[in-house]
Amino acid sequence: MMPPDCTSYETVAKKLTGKRVMLIGGAGFIGHNLALELSQLGADVMIVDNLMVNSLIDNVFDSQQKPAQRGVYLNFLLDRYALMREEKILLRNSDARLFGDLTQLFDSFRPQHVIHLAAIASSVSARENPGLCFDLQLITLRNILELCRLSGDTVEQLVLLSSSTVYGDFKTPSVDENVRPQPKGIYANAKYMAERLVRTYCHQHGLGVTIIRPSALYGERCISRRVSQVFIENALNGKPLLLEGGGDGRLDFTYIGDLVNGISRSLAFHAGPGRSETYNLTYGDARTIADLASIVKGVIPGAMLEHRPRAEDKPTRGTLSIDRARKYLGFEPQWPLEKGYKRYCQWYVDQWERVGRADNR
Numbered sequence: 498m499m500p501p502d503c504t505s506y507e508t509v510a511k512k513l514t515g516k517r518v519m520l521i522g523g524a525g526f527i528g529h530n531l532a533l534e535l536s537q538l539g540a541d542v543m544i545v546d547n548l549m550v551n552s553l554i555d556n557v558f559d560s561q562q563k564p565a566q567r568g569v570y571l572n573f574l575l576d577r578y579a580l581m582r583e584e585k586i587l588l589r590n591s592d593a594r595l596f597g598d599l600t601q602l603f604d605s606f607r608p609q610h611v612i613h614l615a616a617i618a619s620s621v622s623a624r625e626n627p628g629l630c631f632d633l634q635l636i637t638l639r640n641i642l643e644l645c646r647l648s649g650d651t652v653e654q655l656v657l658l659s660s661s662t663v664y665g666d667f668k669t670p671s672v673d674e675n676v677r678p679q680p681k682g683i684y685a686n687a688k689y690m691a692e693r694l695v696r697t698y699c700h701q702h703g704l705g706v707t708i709i710r711p712s713a714l715y716g717e718r719c720i721s722r723r724v725s726q727v728f729i730e731n732a733l734n735g736k737p738l739l740l741e742g743g744g745d746g747r748l749d750f751t752y753i754g755d756l757v758n759g760i761s762r763s764l765a766f767h768a769g770p771g772r773s774e775t776y777n778l779t780y781g782d783a784r785t786i787a788d789l790a791s792i793v794k795g796v797i798p799g800a801m802l803e804h805r806p807r808a809e810d811k812p813t814r815g816t817l818s819i820d821r822a823r824k825y826l827g828f829e830p831q832w833p834l835e836k837g838y839k840r841y842c843q844w845y846v847d848q849w850e851r852v853g854r855a856d857n858r
Contacts, residue, residue, distance in 0.1 A: 505827075512765035513761065516539075516541065517541045517610070518611075519543045519606060520543070521614060521615050522545070522593065522637070523546055524588065525551050526716070529544075529581055530757050531760055532586050533580055533581065534760075536586055543587040546589075546590065550618055556571055563734070565849065565853065566730065574718075594637055595640075610764050611652055611656070612658070613641055615637040616630075639694075646702050657691055657695050659710050660711065660712075663678040663692065669815070670783075674821055695773075704771075707764075707775075709760060710775070710817065715751070715841055728793045729793055733845075735801075738800055740786060740787060744785055744786040744788075744804075745785055752780070752830075759830075775821075780833065792835065
């Protein structure tokens with residue numbers, strides 16, 4: 498275990514200052530927040546993204562969206578770019594599925610750390626478009642792995658953003674990284690296939706790798722419509738918050754700030770070439786969907802709750818143990834649901850009202 502003084506913010510910044518970090522698929526929700534964190538820690542950051550999943554054009558022309566939602570999402574996307582520009586983060590509009598395009602960026606930037614973030618937005622989207630899920634998750638990974646291998650000693654570490662869904666149904670209230678994954682569906686299986694591939698490159702080619710398993714993320718500038726976001730939007734639109742099975746389903750809700758802090762630490766304290774590390778990076782305390790709805794109702798008192806029968810195909814989830822991340826990374830999440838999600842709800846209401854004020858000018 499590391500002594501506490503070795504895991505301070507200043508120590509993390511000292512280890513990452515001047516490091517070249519490439520984020521593949523990094524313009525999304527996780528990626529842009531991580532890029533901002535890494536830049537503030539002193540790293541040189543390049544984002545590579547074809548802007549397909551978080552598309553300004555798709556957002557503007559989405560006929561399913563109401564004007565308020567369209568305006569909010571447009572602001573979120575533009576705010577991402579503005580914040581990254583202010584931090585002088587490099588953004589390259591390039592498709593990581595094209596080996597030649599990615600090769601040019603590897604040659605010019607010469608990354609020391611590479612983070613694979615390219616993925617379809619959710620398991621629901623993956624079920625609807627499995628081919629795209631496979632493309633974004635695994636074709637991109639093939640190119641990244643080969644370029645890391647061919648880069649010799651330049652690339653010190655590859656970080657893969659996996660998912661807590663690889664565990665499948667939780668057999669116990671809490672799972673740690675030693676629990677054997679039993680993924681279900683295209684999304685979870687693609688994530689687990691990616692995990693096995695990066696470990697293979699570690700064992701056969703000496704590539705240093707880190708696998709990150711997050712859970713139930715929420716936070717500023719997300720447009721992926723996770724349940725945490727859908728509940729807020731439904732409350733603002735006068736729609737009910739649907740509580741399946743009375744809202745007793747449990748998820749390890751995690752604020753984006755805690756996740757990017759943990760990923761930054763996994764870069765700073767990686768054990769080196771030939772080492773494979775896997776970390777759950779969550780808050781470490783599963784809460785019910787009813788708890789989530791209660792916080793929304795506290796911020797938006799008019800929010801309506803509606804009970805529904807439990808969906809039979811919904812996986813049984815729970816807490817992800819973060820003991821390993823605590824021990825080796827000094828990871829200590831700072832945002833319990835009552836603090837982090839309440840802040841997010843209040844921020845979202847402000848953003849919604851911002852659009853309304855603009856429309857009324």
